[in-house]
Amino acid sequence: MLFYVRYRLKNEKLADLAEEVHSGKFPYKAKHVFASTEDPFVGLTIWEANDQAGLDVILSKLKIFAEVLEVIPVVSAEYAQQRIFHELS
Numbered sequence: 001m002l003f004y005v006r007y008r009l010k011n012e013k014l015a016d017l018a019e020e021v022h023s024g025k026f027p028y029k030a031k032h033v034f035a036s037t038e039d040p041f042v043g044l045t046i047w048e049a050n051d052q053a054g055l056d057v058i059l060s061k062l063k064i065f066a067e068v069l070e071v072i073p074v075v076s077a078e079y080a081q082q083r084i085f086h087e088l089s
Contacts, residue, residue, distance in 0.1 A: 002074045003055050007066040009041045017065040028058045
């Protein structure tokens, strides 16, 4: 499953997060990572996990460095298109 996660980085934890990511200690790699143009401390990330419980494990580590603002389960555009065509037929 894919999850869209919007979060705000904690200023006082930026150096710690950078060290964990660069050293490989942060055990999770997001599929896509973006930042808000209005606030570069706001991250917009797509994570992949088997289920909500798997995402919760990732978020428990992320919450050390950021406040999680929003989590939305998402699907690819191709999958959504298939579902739409199936429902319309």
